[in-house]
Amino acid sequence: MDQSSDDAPRSSAPWCRPNVACQECSLRQVRLFQQLDDDAFRSVNALRDRQLSRPVGARLIQPGPADGFFYTLFSGWAFRSIRLPDGARQILEFLLPGDVFGLQVAFLGDWDYAVTALTPVVLCRLRAPSLGELCTRFPALTLALIHTLIEDKRRADGRLAVLGRALGPQRIAFLLMELTERLEFAGEVRDNGCEFPLRRRHFADATGLSGTHVSRSLAELRAKGIAHIADGRLTILDRTLLTRFSGYTPLARSVESPSL
Amino acid sequence: MDQSSDDAPRSSAPWCRPNVACQECSLRQVRLFQQLDDDAFRSVNALRDRQLSRPVGARLIQPGPADGFFYTLFSGWAFRSIRLPDGARQILEFLLPGDVFGLQVAFLGDWDYAVTALTPVVLCRLRAPSLGELCTRFPALTLALIHTLIEDKRRADGRLAVLGRALGPQRIAFLLMELTERLEFAGEVRDNGCEFPLRRRHFADATGLSGTHVSRSLAELRAKGIAHIADGRLTILDRTLLTRFSGYTPLARSVESPSL
DNA sequence: CGTTTTTTTGAGAGCCATCAAGCATTGTGG
DNA sequence: CCACAATGCTTGATGGCTCTCAAAAAAACG
Numbered sequence: 001m002d003q004s005s006d007d008a009p010r011s012s013a014p015w016c017r018p019n020v021a022c023q024e025c026s027l028r029q030v031r032l033f034q035q036l037d038d039d040a041f042r043s044v045n046a047l048r049d050r051q052l053s054r055p056v057g058a059r060l061i062q063p064g065p066a067d068g069f070f071y072t073l074f075s076g077w078a079f080r081s082i083r084l085p086d087g088a089r090q091i092l093e094f095l096l097p098g099d100v101f102g103l104q105v106a107f108l109g110d111w112d113y114a115v116t117a118l119t120p121v122v123l124c125r126l127r128a129p130s131l132g133e134l135c136t137r138f139p140a141l142t143l144a145l146i147h148t149l150i151e152d153k154r155r156a157d158g159r160l161a162v163l164g165r166a167l168g169p170q171r172i173a174f175l176l177m178e179l180t181e182r183l184e185f186a187g188e189v190r191d192n193g194c195e196f197p198l199r200r201r202h203f204a205d206a207t208g209l210s211g212t213h214v215s216r217s218l219a220e221l222r223a224k225g226i227a228h229i230a231d232g233r234l235t236i237l238d239r240t241l242l243t244r245f246s247g248y249t250p251l252a253r254s255v256e257s258p259s260l
Numbered sequence: 261m262d263q264s265s266d267d268a269p270r271s272s273a274p275w276c277r278p279n280v281a282c283q284e285c286s287l288r289q290v291r292l293f294q295q296l297d298d299d300a301f302r303s304v305n306a307l308r309d310r311q312l313s314r315p316v317g318a319r320l321i322q323p324g325p326a327d328g329f330f331y332t333l334f335s336g337w338a339f340r341s342i343r344l345p346d347g348a349r350q351i352l353e354f355l356l357p358g359d360v361f362g363l364q365v366a367f368l369g370d371w372d373y374a375v376t377a378l379t380p381v382v383l384c385r386l387r388a389p390s391l392g393e394l395c396t397r398f399p400a401l402t403l404a405l406i407h408t409l410i411e412d413k414r415r416a417d418g419r420l421a422v423l424g425r426a427l428g429p430q431r432i433a434f435l436l437m438e439l440t441e442r443l444e445f446a447g448e449v450r451d452n453g454c455e456f457p458l459r460r461r462h463f464a465d466a467t468g469l470s471g472t473h474v475s476r477s478l479a480e481l482r483a484k485g486i487a488h489i490a491d492g493r494l495t496i497l498d499r500t501l502l503t504r505f506s507g508y509t510p511l512a513r514s515v516e517s518p519s520l
Numbered sequence: 521c522g523t524t525t526t527t528t529t530g531a532g533a534g535c536c537a538t539c540a541a542g543c544a545t546t547g548t549g550g
Numbered sequence: 551c552c553a554c555a556a557t558g559c560t561t562g563a564t565g566g567c568t569c570t571c572a573a574a575a576a577a578a579c580g
Contacts (some may be wrong), residue, residue, distance in 0.1 A: 082421055085507040090421035104410045112414060112509070132403055139396040142406070149409040150364045154372060156416045161342055161350035163423035164468030167567070200527065208424030210569055215528060247345040249372070427535070460559070470537050475560060
C-alpha cells in the first residue's frame with residue numbers, strides 16, 4: 001500500500017465511522033448489495049478485514065503480486081490506471097463510493113493496475129480466498145458479482161468506442177456524462193451539479209488527450225452552454241445537449257431505485 | 261438473427277458435426293469449461309437449445325430486446341461491435357472459438373451490441389433464464405464465468421490503454437499480439453502464423469484508424485520485419501519485436517494447458 | 521505575500537482523416 | 551479463356567485535429 005495516514009479516520013463525519021458492520025453500512029442500499037439478505041450480509045462481514053483511511057493522492061494499490069485482499073470504496077473518489085511502456089498513464093476507470101476493485105486477485109493472483117485516491121478515501125478491505133466458498137453458500141452474492149462485472153463491461157465498451165472514434169470535446173463530454181449518471185445513482189447530484197475532484201491531467205489521462213487540449217475542450221463545452229467546472233464543482237448547464245453531444249447511451253438499470 | 265443459411269452445417273468437417281453434446285465438445289478442453297465435472301456438463305447441455313450455422317458476414321445479433329438466449333462460438337471468427345451516433349462502427353472485441361457472448365441478457369435484458377460473422381461460424385445457443393438456477397447448483401460453473409469475465413476485463417483494460425495512448429502502427433501491433441496469444445491458447449498457431457480473416461476495415465474499426473492508415477501501418481510492420489499478412493494468413497516475423505513494439509503484456513494463465 | 525501548482529493561451533509540428541487515383545484480386549458471364 | 555465488373559489494397563496530396571513546447575495568467579498554499 002502506501003505511506004502516511006493510517007487506519008482510523010480523523011473526522012467524525014457519519015460516513016467516516018470506523019468499522020461499520022456490513023449489515024449496517026449505508027452503501028447497502030446501492031449497487032450490487034441491494035438484493036442480499038441479512039444472512040449473506042453477516043457472511044460478507046465475516047470476510048471483512050478492516051477499514052482503511054487514506055489521504056488525497058495516496059497510491060492505494062500498485063501493480064504487482066496480490067496480498068490476498070480485495071476492496072470496496074466506502075467513501076471518496078479514486079481511479080484505476082495502468083502505465084504504458086513509454087511511461088504514459090492511462091486512467092481506466094474512476095471509482096466511486098460502493099465500487100468494488102481487486103476481485104481479480106482471487107483468480108489471476110496479481111494486481112495488474114494501480115489505484116490512486118482522488119480525494120481522502122475510506123476503504124473496506126476483504127479477504128479474497130474465502131470469496132469462492134462464500135459464493136458457494138450464497139448464490140445471490142455470486143449473481144450480484146456477475147451483474148456488477150457485466151455492467152462494468154458495458155461501460156468499458158462505451159469508453160472504448162469513445163476513445164476509438166470521438167474528438168476531444170466529445171470525449172470529455174462522454175466522461176462527464178458517465179460520471180454524472182453514476183453519481184446520480186449514488187444520490188450525489190444536486191442542482192444539476194456535484195463535487196468534482198478531477199484535475200486537467202486526470203481528464204487527459206482518462207481520455208487520451210493532452211492537458212492542453214483538455215483545457216480547450218472544456219472551454220468549448222462551457223462556450224456551448226453544455227457544462228462548466230469551477231472550484232472543484234461540476235455544473236451541467238444543459239443535460240439534453242450534453243447527452244446528444246457526447247453520444248452517451250444512458251444505462252437502464254434493472255434493479256435499482258433511482259437514487260437514495 | 262439473420263437471413264439465409266440455416267441450421268445444419270453443409271460441411272462434414274469434424275468440428276462441424278451438428279448438435280454435439282456439451283460433454284463431448286472439443287471445446288471442453290479449453291477456456292472456462294476446463295474445470296467443470298461431468299455432472300455440470302450434463303446440466304450445461306440441458307441449457308443448450310441447438311447449434312446454428314451461419315455464413316460469412318451474417319449478422320448474428322443485432323442490438324435490441326433480448327430473446328432469452330446467450331451463445332458460445334463453436335467454430336469460426338466473429339466480432340462484437342456498436343455503432344456511434346455518427347454512424348461509425350467500433351469493433352469492441354473479436355470472438356474466437358470457445359468464446360461466450362450475450363451473458364448480459366440474463367441481467368440487463370438487452371443486446372447492446374451487434375455480433376457479426378467474420379468467417380462461416382457454428383454457434384451454440386443456450387437458454388439464459390435457467391442460468392441463475394444452474395449457477396446455484398454448480399458453483400464451479402459460476403466461478404468459471406466470473407473468471408472469464410475478469411479475464412475479459414483485463415483485456416478490455418489493455419485495449420482502452422492502447423486506443424488512448426498508442427499511435428497507429430502500435431495499435432495494429434497490439435491487436436495482432438492479442439489475437440495471436442488467444443489463438444495460441446486455442447492451438448491454432450502453427451509456424452508462427454495462423455489463418456487470419458480480418459480485412460483492412462476490420463482493423464480500422466477495431467483500432468479507431470482509417471482504412472488508409474491501417475494500410476500504411478501494416479506496411480510499416482512489414483518493413484520493420486515484425487509481422488506480415490497476405491492471402492488471409494498472418495505471419496509473425498519477430499515475436500520479440502512484436503511484443504516490445506506493441507507494449508502488450510502477455511497474460512499469465514493460471515489454470516490452462518498451453519494448447520490442445 | 522512569495523512560492524508552487526494549475527490553468528489558460530499561443531505557435532509550430534506531426535499524426536492521421538479525407539479525397540482521389542491507380543493497381544491487384546476475385547468472380548461472372550460470354 | 552478472356553472481357554468486364556466489383557471489391558479490396560496501395561499510394562499520393564491536402565487539410566484538420568491534437569501534440570509539444572513555451573510563457574503568461576490564475577489559483578492554491580503556507
